[in-house]
Amino acid sequence: MKLELKFYSGVAGLAILIAGNAFAQPASFDNSSASVEEATRALKQLEGASETNQKSKPEKAARPASSDPATASVEEAERALKQLKDGGSDTNQKQKTNKLANSGSSPAIVRKRLPPAPCNLSGNTNFFLIGNTGICAAIHGSATGFMGKDGATSDVAFTSQRLPSMRRGLDGKLMLSASTPMLYYYNNPLVANQTAQPYAGMDSMLNFLAFRDTDYGTVSAFVNARLYARTATDYSGTNRITLNQIEGNYWRGATDQAWVQFEGLRVGIQPSLFSFSRTGYTYMPGYQSYLNTPGVSYTKRFDNIFPSLVRNLGASLSVAVEDPRMRRYQDGVLARYNYTQYPDIVGQARIGTPAFLIHVSGAMHQIRDVAAYTYTGPSAQRNSTWGWAASVAGEYRWKWSNFFGKRAGETYGKAMVAVAGSQGALAYLGIPYMALDYVSDSYGALQRSSGQSLLASYEHLWTPLFKTAVTGAVFQTFMQSAPEDLGLMARLPAFGFSNQVRGQRVAGNAEYWMGDGWALGVDVGYTWTTVNGQYSMGGRGKPIVADFPNGMTYMRKAF
Amino acid sequence: MRVAAFSIFFFFCSVSAELASAETIIQDSPSNYAIVVTGGHKSSSLAIGQFGVSNGYFGVQAANDSNVMVVNQQGYASSSLVQQQSSSTGSNNAYVNQVSSYNYSTLTQSGETNIAGVAQNSTVGHAPHLPSGSAAAISNGPTLQTQETPEGYLTLFTTDGVSLATLTSGGLTAIGGFGRQH
Numbered sequence: 001m002k003l004e005l006k007f008y009s010g011v012a013g014l015a016i017l018i019a020g021n022a023f024a025q026p027a028s029f030d031n032s033s034a035s036v037e038e039a040t041r042a043l044k045q046l047e048g049a050s051e052t053n054q055k056s057k058p059e060k061a062a063r064p065a066s067s068d069p070a071t072a073s074v075e076e077a078e079r080a081l082k083q084l085k086d087g088g089s090d091t092n093q094k095q096k097t098n099k100l101a102n103s104g105s106s107p108a109i110v111r112k113r114l115p116p117a118p119c120n121l122s123g124n125t126n127f128f129l130i131g132n133t134g135i136c137a138a139i140h141g142s143a144t145g146f147m148g149k150d151g152a153t154s155d156v157a158f159t160s161q162r163l164p165s166m167r168r169g170l171d172g173k174l175m176l177s178a179s180t181p182m183l184y185y186y187n188n189p190l191v192a193n194q195t196a197q198p199y200a201g202m203d204s205m206l207n208f209l210a211f212r213d214t215d216y217g218t219v220s221a222f223v224n225a226r227l228y229a230r231t232a233t234d235y236s237g238t239n240r241i242t243l244n245q246i247e248g249n250y251w252r253g254a255t256d257q258a259w260v261q262f263e264g265l266r267v268g269i270q271p272s273l274f275s276f277s278r279t280g281y282t283y284m285p286g287y288q289s290y291l292n293t294p295g296v297s298y299t300k301r302f303d304n305i306f307p308s309l310v311r312n313l314g315a316s317l318s319v320a321v322e323d324p325r326m327r328r329y330q331d332g333v334l335a336r337y338n339y340t341q342y343p344d345i346v347g348q349a350r351i352g353t354p355a356f357l358i359h360v361s362g363a364m365h366q367i368r369d370v371a372a373y374t375y376t377g378p379s380a381q382r383n384s385t386w387g388w389a390a391s392v393a394g395e396y397r398w399k400w401s402n403f404f405g406k407r408a409g410e411t412y413g414k415a416m417v418a419v420a421g422s423q424g425a426l427a428y429l430g431i432p433y434m435a436l437d438y439v440s441d442s443y444g445a446l447q448r449s450s451g452q453s454l455l456a457s458y459e460h461l462w463t464p465l466f467k468t469a470v471t472g473a474v475f476q477t478f479m480q481s482a483p484e485d486l487g488l489m490a491r492l493p494a495f496g497f498s499n500q501v502r503g504q505r506v507a508g509n510a511e512y513w514m515g516d517g518w519a520l521g522v523d524v525g526y527t528w529t530t531v532n533g534q535y536s537m538g539g540r541g542k543p544i545v546a547d548f549p550n551g552m553t554y555m556r557k558a559f
Numbered sequence: 560m561r562v563a564a565f566s567i568f569f570f571f572c573s574v575s576a577e578l579a580s581a582e583t584i585i586q587d588s589p590s591n592y593a594i595v596v597t598g599g600h601k602s603s604s605l606a607i608g609q610f611g612v613s614n615g616y617f618g619v620q621a622a623n624d625s626n627v628m629v630v631n632q633q634g635y636a637s638s639s640l641v642q643q644q645s646s647s648t649g650s651n652n653a654y655v656n657q658v659s660s661y662n663y664s665t666l667t668q669s670g671e672t673n674i675a676g677v678a679q680n681s682t683v684g685h686a687p688h689l690p691s692g693s694a695a696a697i698s699n700g701p702t703l704q705t706q707e708t709p710e711g712y713l714t715l716f717t718t719d720g721v722s723l724a725t726l727t728s729g730g731l732t733a734i735g736g737f738g739r740q741h
Contacts, residue, residue: 150741157738159703161714164596164731176596176619178733182723184716186703194741333735375733432739490617490640491663492592495723529739533701538590538613538721544700 134212141206141559146230148523148552150195155546156501156531157188158434160333162375163495166487167442170378174487178375179442181334181481183497185531187544190235195548197239201230205256217263226256247325257292264299273297273320273348274361274428276393276418279471280457282509283523284550286473287453288393288418289430295322295343310353318348327365327427328437334481335436336371338382344425352395359393359418365425367437372444381444387424387437393417412461419455424448426477430455434501434529435477442484449479469509471525476502483536496536503529507550517558524551581606581627582710588722589613591634595726597711598622598644605710605726610634614659618642620651626670628653638663645670657681705734 127138162178169175207224228244245253259268272291279285297320305313321343328337348361365387372380395416400408422428424437429451438448453475461467483496507525514520526549533541581604584593591609598621606629607616616639620626626643630653637659643651650672655664662679701718711728725732 152741155739155741158736159705159714160735160737161725162733163725164594164727176731178727178731184701184703184714186701186716188738191741329737331735331737333733433737434739436737486594486617488594488617488640490615490665491638492594492615492617493590493613533718535718535721535723537592537723538588540720541718542700 130210135210136212137208137210139206139208141204142517142556143202143204144554144556145200145202146552146554147198147200148550149198150548150550152195152527152546152548153192154187154189155191155548156185156434156529156544158331158499159184159186160331160436162333163486164488165442165484167376168379175377177377179372179380180484180486180495181439181441181497182495183334183439183479183481183499183533185499185533185541185544187546193235193237194233196237197231197233199231199233201228203228207257219260219262221260222257223255224257225254227254264301266297266299267295269294270297272322272326273318273346274322274363274389274391276359276361276391277357277395277416279430280455280473280507281414281416281459281469282457282471282507282525283521283552283554284471284505284507284509284525285430286455286457286471286505286507287430287475287503288391288420288455288473289428291326293322293326295320295346297321297346312353313351314353315351316349318350320346320348322346322363324365327363327425329426329433329435331436332371333375334371334439336369336374336440338368338370338384340366340368341384342366355398356396357394359391361391363389363425363428365389365428365437367424367446367448369438369440369444369446371440372442376442376444380442383440383444383446385424385438385446385448387422387448389420389422389425389428391418391420391428393419410464413458415456415458417454417456419453421450421452423450426451429453429475429477431475431477432503432529434503434531435479435499439479439481441481447480447482449477451475451477465513465515467511469511471505471507471509473505474503476500493537498534500532501529502531503527519556519558520554521556522551522553525549581629582708582713582726584608584713584715584724584726585610586614586715586717586722586724587611588717588720590721591615591724592722593618593724593726595619596731597726597728599729600709601625603627603710605629607631607724609637611722612636614638616640620644622649624649626651626653630655630657632656632662633658635659636661640665641667643668643670643673647671650674654678 127136130137161182163180163182164176165179166174167177167179204227205224207222209222211218211220226244229241231239232242233239243250243253255269257269259266259270269292272293275290276288279288279290297318299316299318302315305315324340324344327344330337344363344365346361346363350357350359352358366384367387368384370382373382393416395414397414400411400413420429426435426437426449431451431453435449435451438446440446455471455473457469457471459467459469478500480498481496483494485494486492505525505527507523509521509523511519511521528545528547531544535541583606585608586593587610589611590613591611592615593607595605595618597603600622602625603620603622604627608631609616610633612635614632614634614637616630618628619642620628621644623646626645628641628643630639630641632639637657639655641653641655643653645651649670651668651670652674653666653668654676655666656678657664658680660681662681664677664679666675666677668675701716704715706713711726712732713726715724716722
C-alpha cells in the first residue's frame with residue numbers, strides 16, 4: 001500500500017504557518033532582536049560621561065547584541081531618552097515643575113528643553129536631527145548570514161481526525177457526520193528528506209528610532225523591518241527558499257516592530273508584555289515565548305523606589321491588549337477558532353536594578369470554537385471559554401571579580417530562569433507546535449489542554465570580545481478528549497484519547513566580536529521529545545522518542 | 560462444519576473476481592476497529608481481516624452496481640455490522656467469518672441480488688481462543704497510513720494496544736495535522 005501522508009487540511013496548514021511564523025524561525029534558530037539592541041547601544045552611548053563603563057572598554061568594541069535582553073533593550077532606550085530629558089538642568093527644572101504642580105496653584109506650562117541641535121552628542125553622529133522638527137533619529141541595522149545542519153532523521157508528528165458518528169441534525173434525525181475527535185501520533189521518517197542537506201540563510205534587520213520632547217512628554221517611534229530567508233526542503237526533497245510571513249502576508253512578516261509611544265502608552269507591533277526578554281542566551285531558542293504582536297500597552301514606571309534599601313531600584317506595571325491570532329495552536333479539525341470577541345489581555349510587573357530583573361506576567365486568551373459546528377453540523381454548539389497563561393522569570397548580572405577578586409579578571413556573567421504555565425493558550429509557553437489549545441468534542445464541549453515550560457540560561461563574558469552561553473529547557477503538554485459512543489450500534493466501544501508530550505533541549509553558544517560591528521558565532525544543541533498516548537478503546541500506545549542534534553554557524557554585521 | 564466449509568468455498572468462487580481487486584485491510588493489534596462508509600461509486604469491493612482479542616467492524620457500502628464485502632474476525636470478542644445498499648438493479652455480496660469466544664453479527668442488504676454468508680465459530684465457556692500472533696506488541700511504535708483510494712479516504716492507525724481503520728467517502732471524515740517544523 002503506497003504510503004502517503006496527508007498532514008494538513010487547508011485551515012490546518014494555515015494554522016501551522018501562523019504558529020510557525022509566530023516564532024518566525026525554525027526550531028534551531030532565533031535572533032529576533034539584534035538590530036533593536038544595536039540601536040539601543042547607540043542611545044546608551046549618548047549618555048556620555050555618565051556611562052563610566054564605556055571608558056573601560058576597547059574603543060570599537062561593544063557588548064554584543066546577543067548579550068542584551070531584547071525587550072529590556074527597548075526599555076533601556078527609553079531610559080536613555082528619559083535621562084536625556086532629565087539630565088543636568090532639566091532635573092532642576094523638573095523639580096520646579098513638580099513643586100508648582102503640587103502647590104495647588106495653576107500649574108505653569110514649562111517648555112522642556114529640546115535635545116541640542118544637531119543630534120550629535122559626545123561625538124556620536126548616529127543620531128541626526130530631522131530638519132527643524134526637533135526630532136532626533138537614528139538608523140541602525142544588522143545582517144546575519146548563517147548556515148547549519150538539522151540532524152533529525154525522523155520526528156514525532158500528529159494527525160487528527162473526526163470519526164464518522166451518528167449525531168442528530170437540525171431536524172432531530174440521526175445522521176452520519178464527521179464528529180468524534182481522535183488523535184494519532186507516530187514517527188515521521190519523511191523528516192529525513194527535509195534535513196538531508198544543510199541549510200543556509202540570512203536574517204537582516206533595519207530599524208529607525210526617533211524621539212521628540214514635547215510640552216506634554218516624549219513622543220517616540222520605532223520601526224524594525226526584518227527580512228528572514230533560508231533554504232528549506234519539503235518531504236519530497238524539493239528545495240526552496242522561504243521568507244518570513246504572517247498569515248500568508250510577506251509585508252506583515254517583514255514588519256518586525258512598528259510602534260509609536262507617548263510617555264507610557266505604546267501602540268503598534270511591539271514585543272508582547274508576556275515575554276520576559278529572550279529565549280535564552282544561545283542562538284538556538286529555549287522553551288519560552290518571545291513574540292512581537294500588534295497591541296496597545298501602557299506602562300507605568302516607578303524609579304528609585306526604596307532608595308534607602310536598594311540603590312537604583314525601579315519597577316514597572318504594564319497592561320496590554322494584544323492580537324489573539326498570534327497565540328493560537330489549532331489544527332482546524334479538533335480545534336478551530338472562530339472570530340474572537342476580545343483581544344488577549346496581558347499584564348506584567350517588573351522590579352529590578354541594573355544588576356537584576358524580576359518579571360511576572362499573565363495573560364487571558366479567549367477561545368471561541370467552531371470545529372464541532374463545522375463538522376458535526378448545526379446541532380453542535382459553538383462554545384467559548386477562556387485560556388490563561390502565567391510566567392515568572394528573573395535575570396541577574398554580575399562581575400566575577402566581585403566574588404573571586406582580581407583573579408577573576410574582567411569576566412562577567414549573567415543568568416536567567418523562566419517558568420511558564422498555561423491552560424488553553426499553549427502558544428504562550430514558547431513550545432513547538434505539538435499540542436492544541438483545546439479539543440472540541442462532537443457536541444462542541446471544549447476540553448482545554450494544559451502545559452508548562454521551564455528555561456535556564458547562563459552567559460559568560462570571558463573577555464570584552466568573547467562570550468559563551470548555555471541554555472537548558474524543558475516542557476510538557478497534556479491534551480485529551482473524553483470517550484464518545486459513535487452511535488453505530490455495532491457493539492463498538494467508546495472512542496477517546498489522551499496524549500502527553502515532553503521535550504528537553506540543551507544548547508551551547510560561542511561568539512567572538514571582531515570589531516567594527518562584526519561578530520562570528522557557533523551554536524550547537526540537542527533536542528529530545530517523548531510522546532505518550534492512551535486510547536479508551538484499546539489501552540496505551542507505545543511511546544515515541546525523537547532526538548536529534550542541531551548545529552549552526554553565523555556571522556553578523558551590525559551598523 | 561463441512562457444509563460451512565463448502566459455503567465458504569462457493570462464496571469465494573463467486574466473488575473471486577471482485578476480491579482480486581478488493582481494498583484489503585489487515586489489523587492485528589489486541590484491539591481492532593474498522594469503520595467503513597463508502598458510496599457514490601459504481602462498485603465497491605472490500606476485505607477486512609481482524610486478528611485480536613477484541614474486534615469490531617461497522618460498514619456501510621452504497622455503490623450503485625455492486626457491493627462486495629468480506630469480514631474475517633478472529634479473537635475473543637468479535638462484532639460486525641454490515642450494511643450494503645445498491646440500486647434496484649444492483650447486487651450485494653457479503654461474507655462474515657467470526658472465530659471468537661463471543662461473536663455478534665448483523666447484516667443488512669438492499670438490492671436486486673443479495674448474497675450473504677455468515678460463519679461463526681465460538682467457544683463460549685472455554686478459554687479464550689487467541690490466534691497466534693494476535694497479541695503481538697508493535698515493536699516499532701505507532702504507525703499511521705493514509706491513502707486516497709478509489710473507495711474513499713483510508714486511514715490505518717496501529718499501535719501497541721489498538722488498531723483503528725477508517726475508510727470513508729463523501730466528507731464523512733476530516734483530517735488535520737500538526738508538528739514541529741524543520
